[in-house]
Amino acid sequence: MAVIFPKSSDIILKVLGAVVGLGALAGAAAFTYYTYPTVIDTGYQPVQPVPYSHKLHAGQLGLDCYYCHSTVYKAAFAAVPATSTCMNCHTQVKKDSPRLELVRKSYATGQPVPWVQIHRMPDYVYFNHQAHLAAGVSCVSCHGRIDQMIEVRQEKPLNMGMCLDCHRDPAPNVRPAELVTKLDWVPDRDPRVIGQEIIAAKHLDPPTNCSGCHR
């Protein structure tokens, strides 16, 4: 019987197989890596409909986070402020700025400004701002130095590993409750020691079981 394939085709087939196999593996690895929340979400920086600068407002002007995100102390969600909050100042300051066009329109028509959500928990995660602030966890622990960002981006992965790291060892992230919105706070001694003192005084015992966050 005539030989249809030369002997060398064996090698070609093997090499081809190896390439395809490795390629598939590499593809799977890449897919896994690039769809991992830490990779997708960290650094997410969408363009907002209004070029609002946190660096200017929270950093240079020194507005407290609480001025706009007024529900952080009393609710699970840190609400994005109503347009009327912007207009508290902007009826006086820069009242004709073209960059504030959308804000003025929203205020006049009652239509909301469609801010783009950056920090987002999956719907099976029940994160509570109020509880964390009462414990003395600063905004900066999860959101980073917002007061230095012109356009806000997601600084931390906000994945379950990050939550658990802190819930297992909260001391480095706990500070006096009145300082939680002071993003530039520099502790005068070891922050871990300060944290431990507060944990002891407040009997903090962050949950690490499922229903602490998943309900």
Next chain:
Amino acid sequence: MSATTTLINIEQPQLPSAPALQIEGNVTGKKYWRSLNHLAETPEFKDWVKRIFPANINSMMDGNSRRTVLKLMAASFGLAGLTACRRPVEHIMPNSKGSVADEYAPGEAHHYATVMSIGGHVTGLLVETHDGRPTKIEGNPDHIHSLGAATAIQQASILSMYDPDRSAKVLASGKDSSWNAYEAALQTISLGDGSGLRFLSGMVTSPSLVGLRNEALKKFPKAKWVEYETAARENELAGTAMAYGQALYVHPKFDKAKVILSLDDDFLALDSPAPFMTTLFSRGRRVETEEDLEKMNRLYVVESQFSVTGANADHRLRMKGSDVRQFAIDIATTLGAPLGLNVVGNDKNDKRAKFLAAVVKDLKAAGAEALVVAGPRQPASVQALASLINQQLGSAAVSYSKPVMQGSDTGVNALKALAGEMNSGQVSTLVILGINPAYSAPADLQFSVALSKVANSIHLGLEEDETATAAKWHLPEAHYLESWGDQATSEGLASIQQPAIEPLYGGKTAAEVVARLVGNRDLKAHDIVKNYWLGRFGALKGADGEQLWRKALHDGVIAGSQTGETVKVSVDAKKLAVTLVGEPKAVAGDSKSVEVGFYPSSSVWDGRFANNGWLQEAPDPMTKLTWGNAAMVSPAMARSRGLVDGDMVAIMRGNLKLEAAVMIQPGHADDCISISLGYGRKSCGRAGKDVGFNANLIRSSDGFWFAPGFTVTKTGETHRHATTQEHGTLEDEGNNAERQHDRALVRETTTVEYRKNPKLIEDMVEVPELKSIYAEVKYDQGYQWGMAIDLTSCTGCNACVVACQAENNIPVVGKEQVLRGREMHWIRLDRYYSGDENDPTVVEQPLPCMQCENAPCENVCPVQATSHSPEGLNDMAYNRCVGTRYCANNCPFKVRHFNFLNFHREEKEIVGLVYNPDVSVRMRGVMEKCTYCVQRIEEVKISAKVDGRKEIKDGDIKTACQQTCPAEAITFGNINDPNSRVAKLKKQERNYAMLAELDIRPRTTYLAKLRNPNPELGGKA
């Protein structure tokens, strides 16, 4: 079950033809059974028992072929590949004006007081809202007819508001129209002095609507306002009129009664759509101390259908509905009333005579603490006799008050007169407000035919129902949760019906429609109600109306509005005797014919909740029937007529005919049929259309509640009942009845036995020395959550089941899926019969997750989706679950439920608004179960932490089932605190843990059921 079986066998087997089975137990003398199949140990039943999931449960749903599923899978994989790499842009839409900013925070719950009326029963409620969406109903603790509890129907009424099938547009002769067109049409109608004008509404319990009714009748002096309810309290008024010469409301005080006789009064369920009667009755049965044991009340029930009240009776005598009158006469005569009427059953060995003698003696002994109540389905004479007997006994547990809102044309006779007028062409304009007479009127009135003879028929209703399609104009009605109104109890205590949302479908209230017709100065519901009350407040001297209005809204009750004057009256027995003798003799049917009794449904009431999935799927407390009704018959009647469960029969009398499926109800009276109203709707939304059988087809105005002379013939066809009575039965393969008994899942005893030996409950099961193969975990620090459920209090009313469904976003699965055993209720009510099938006793046992400390489910989860919390909860992380179902197979209580399909995704978007945002909505392939409402626990823990409180006060956390329980049977709290209520209850000697012998250490324990039988009747419960 062999692997080749392809269908679950849902056919009901033949009833055993042997004489009634008598099974002897050994410790308690009781054998418990869940159904007649269970009693007969049929193979089909055994298959339900040995598995949590019935055989072949993996088969695809009907109509979803393998090919479609593969196609869908391919599509979803494709989409997953496309979208996963890029994060979808999502927006945050804050308010434009922050005017409510100080009050409002996204996701936080707010509560508003409101009020609901069903069939003349008015209950104050609290509505929980999230972001402007009503999400949950609770009882208003400050309202005398709620006392903090809410019934299953009240809990589920919130779903009716979001019903996507609700009427959303004005219809003119069945075609789409508008409010403007209706307005224009009104201009062309001349009402004159109202001689052709008739109003037809349900029972009016709204003071402001009473004001409008008076206004309308003043403006149109020849008009009439007819009030008709499928189930209401008109016999009560007629009965007091017969006894006292004036129509009065009867107010039984169950908390003041020690011996209670119910004459066909299902006051724990169907005959009291307000929860307070259950609460007051249960408080009289609460046993925590030696003293309580002495004070416990005793309940005797005489009835035909086996009702929830009958199941909670210490002694029950079954008889046909029409025989109750003679029974009442006998009691009154034995107590010495000179009625001059024949007394039957003097044979001392007769069961009835013995029962009667014992009841009379017991009632006499109780004196002022005795109470006799007559059910609203019993005729005026029985109501009058109940009043007479209470007077003879000197009962202090009943009072009477004058009705304050009563109209002049009420009840079925008024409806009959109206139909006559309509047929003879005397009615030119008929305004139907909120009811559905084309469906609910007795068949002999032929209401639809009469309606077609009315030139201008206007129907206001929540749905495009049978009347809407027959009327010339149909107007969408606003639901009570989305509109202003007011309602007052029969005592006259009023509450403001405060909306929690704007009308979703542009509906209007009855008051608005009437106000427009009479040309009232206020046309908006809010103004009508507010100005009415400001007027009444103004009557109070120096009152600040606005302040009183705000207080009324806040409290949910209007202090001082209780205008129903309590009256002291007495019955003249001789006069009553004359009336009774003069009553026409009941027509006795021949021996072949049967009596048919009609009942409101525990789920859909009179049909108005037919399109409510939560209610359709809530198993009836006694029959455990979902998605439908049945012609209930006794086992003896079934045997003598050769009927089995699911046989279709034709029930006929004259030209009335209904074909319905038979269901055999142990404990039902012989020679009669009971059937629930409210099913078999023809013009209804998707959930309620053509579900069950329309009992109105054989209901006539002269046999409104029960009627003799019906023939019953088998048609040869069969029907499948979706009953859950065998689902979740706890036994394992090879276990016979003896084993089940040995496990003593439900435990009960009598007050006498318990006093003699309080250890009796504990000793029912021998628990050996146990050692776990796993490392011992100590749960002695911090909060340790636990629950105690008192089986003595629990009536089995279903309120907890629906409350849990609302709180925890539990899906409705539909009849097909219920037949496959896929219902999802996190807390179910297991109903156990014991004793003779003709006269069984019943124990109801609520079964949530037991939160076992040594939970068998946790060990077998390959992904640790279920694991233990340090506070003793058996946590479920839904996002982690991969759906192996190992946990459910290893759960000894069968309390885990699996999402076989994407039940939630099939719902319309608007239904999603009812979801509780504090609980995940689970998808297909996820196991779920009770978590002791962990979202409520966390909420209270967080608020305590934020407020800097060290400890949570006992009672601050209430689970949804506990909060709504009218019987106050469920207690939840920290068992690590010896002073908490739950810890104290668990120390009671009648506290027991189910299956403690398996060393699973359940956190939910039960307090055994105590009955208080009369020693003269054998003393056995």
